Amino acid sequence: MNTFYTQIALFLLTIFVYANNKALAAEISPEEDATPKTTDRCLTSEEIYEENKHLLCTDPEEIKHAAKLMSEALSHLKYHAVNTKGYKPFGNNPFTKTYYFKKMQKDRTHVDKIQFTIRDSDKYTELIDKLWDPNHGKSFNTHSVKRKIIRVYNPNLVLIQQRYKSSILGSEKYFYALAAKFDVSKDSTAIVMTTPNINDHNPSGKKFKNTIIENANLFKTDVDSEDDIREGKLNKTFVNVAGYIIQKKDKCVDTTFVGSINGHSFV
Numbered sequence: 001m002n003t004f005y006t007q008i009a010l011f012l013l014t015i016f017v018y019a020n021n022k023a024l025a026a027e028i029s030p031e032e033d034a035t036p037k038t039t040d041r042c043l044t045s046e047e048i049y050e051e052n053k054h055l056l057c058t059d060p061e062e063i064k065h066a067a068k069l070m071s072e073a074l075s076h077l078k079y080h081a082v083n084t085k086g087y088k089p090f091g092n093n094p095f096t097k098t099y100y101f102k103k104m105q106k107d108r109t110h111v112d113k114i115q116f117t118i119r120d121s122d123k124y125t126e127l128i129d130k131l132w133d134p135n136h137g138k139s140f141n142t143h144s145v146k147r148k149i150i151r152v153y154n155p156n157l158v159l160i161q162q163r164y165k166s167s168i169l170g171s172e173k174y175f176y177a178l179a180a181k182f183d184v185s186k187d188s189t190a191i192v193m194t195t196p197n198i199n200d201h202n203p204s205g206k207k208f209k210n211t212i213i214e215n216a217n218l219f220k221t222d223v224d225s226e227d228d229i230r231e232g233k234l235n236k237t238f239v240n241v242a243g244y245i246i247q248k249k250d251k252c253v254d255t256t257f258v259g260s261i262n263g264h265s266f267v
Contacts, residue, residue, distance in 0.1 A: 042129035042136060045181060049155035056152045062221060063153050066196075069219050070157060070180035073194040073241055076213055080111055081245045081256040087113060109211045109240060114257040124248040127255065128189050131244055132181055134160060150223055156181040159223075160193075163234070173235045175261070176200065176223065177242075184245070192243035200225040203232040212240040212260055237262045 043051070057063055087101040090112075097117040104110055118127065130136050134147045144165045151159035163174045177193040184190050195210060196219035210216040228234055240260035247254045 042126070042133040044129060045132060045155040048133065048149070048158075049152060052149045052152045052158070055149060065219055066153050066157060066159075066178055067180075069194070069196065069213070069215055070178055070192060072215055073178070073180070073192045073213055073243075074182055074190055076194075076241045077190060077192045077243045077245065077258055080113065080241070080258045080260075087111075105211075107211055109260060111212075111240075111258065111260045113259075116255050116257070118253040118255070119251070121248050121251055121253055124187070124189075124246065124253050127253055128181075128191070128246055131191050131246070150176075159221075161223075171235060173237050174229070175237045175239055177239045178219075187248035189246045190243060191246075192241065193239050194241050195238035196221065198223055200236075201230045202234075202236050203230070204236060206236070208236070208238045208262070210238065210240050 057066075086103045086105070088103065090100040090102045092099040099115045101113040101115075102110065103112075134149055146163040148161055149158045150161050153159075157178070157180045159176065160179050161174060161176050163172055165172055175195055176198045177195045179191065179193045182190045182192070194213050194216050195208070196216045197208075199220070199222045202225070229236075238261070240262070242259040242261060243257070245256045245258075
């Protein structure tokens with residue numbers, strides 16, 4: 001497993017250990033206050049929106065197109081989350097109830113999947129906030145992942161830029177992605193990302209194509225990128241589809257992560 005997916009796995013493991021330690025503490029000392037005492041609170045969607053309102057998109061056609069594209073991305077995420085055809089097991093951790101799968105499609109596109117359980121249904125909302133808060137990219141590796149919002153469409157739909165290293169000694173890479181959060185049902189939430197056709201003035205002549213969500217290639221927009229991107233110092237990648245399905249059960253929270261990111265796979 002390369003560093004990029006190791007970071008995701010460690011992030012999930014961190015959430016698991018924290019949640020289950022709290023649950024265990026509550027079982028051992030039911031009379032004590034088991035409420036987490038932390039200053040590292042994740043922001044809600046509304047708080048993140050308020051902090052980034054200066055980045056609000058004012059083009060009604062782009063807003064409409066972005067919402068439509070992410071509804072389609074949600075369908076693809078759901079499909080891969082439940083589909084088992086072509087997926088091969090790639091290890092598991094029974095203690096944390098974490099299972100890894102990988103798939104290669106006919107066009108050589110990699111799709112990877114992690115299924116994982118938190119033994120505390122009360123952590124449902126907290127987990128969603130952790131996964132949605134862009135600042136929490138720093139939770140699993142401060143030096144390798146830097147994520148920021150560059151455009152806002154509504155409290156549950158944004159355009160992000162993420163910088164990262166796919167290995168400890170590797171060069172810095174980056175991608176842009178639309179990210180959306182959906183209330184699938186009363187006890188089910190989805191967070192999904194996909195990379196549209198972004199013009200960030202990178203001088204590289206390399207063409208990128210989303211091989212899973214074809215309509216993402218039709219969503220074209222310009223962004224005001226940083227100097228190192230305009231000077232071609234970073235390698236650009238893209239997200240075919242990636243995201244989480246989070247489901248609240250009676251005594252636990254089941255989470256499925258799906259990721260298809262150009263140049264990255266479990267192997």
